Each structure stands twice: as structure tokens, then as C-alpha cells.
Amino acid sequence: IDFHIIDLLTKFGLIKKPKTLGKKKYLEIEKILKGLSEKLNISPARLDLYLWYIETGKILK
Secondary structure: OOHHHHHHHHHOOOOOOOOOOOHHHHHHHHHHHHHHHHHHOOOHHHHHHHHHHHHHOOOOO
16 A cells, blocks of 8 residues: 555544554455445546545546
8 A cells, every 4th residue: 555545544633553564464454445446437547546636636547
């Protein structure tokens, strides 16, 4: 999980920013991302690109 995703999830109040990113915390955040992508009816990969766009203003293909 990239830090831009962690920063945005923290910014939107979905998680508290972790001090470290161990396996347990990684899996917790991954579960949140999967749930969010399902709720939005988009793939996790597309959600990642969208979150990158929100954070940077850049569109990646």
C-alpha cells in the first residue's frame, strides 16, 4: 500500500495514520480499500489511480 493511499485514508478519517506498517496493519488497510472499492463499484486498481489523482492532480494510465 503506497503512502499516498495511507495519507488520503487518514485525511478522510477512514484510518489513523500508522506509526509502522506491519503485516497486520497492512491487511487491515487492504480490507478497508477492498470495501471502499466494492462500495464504489470500481476495481482496487482503479481506486488506486483515482486516489493518486486526488493526491497529485496527475492522471496515470
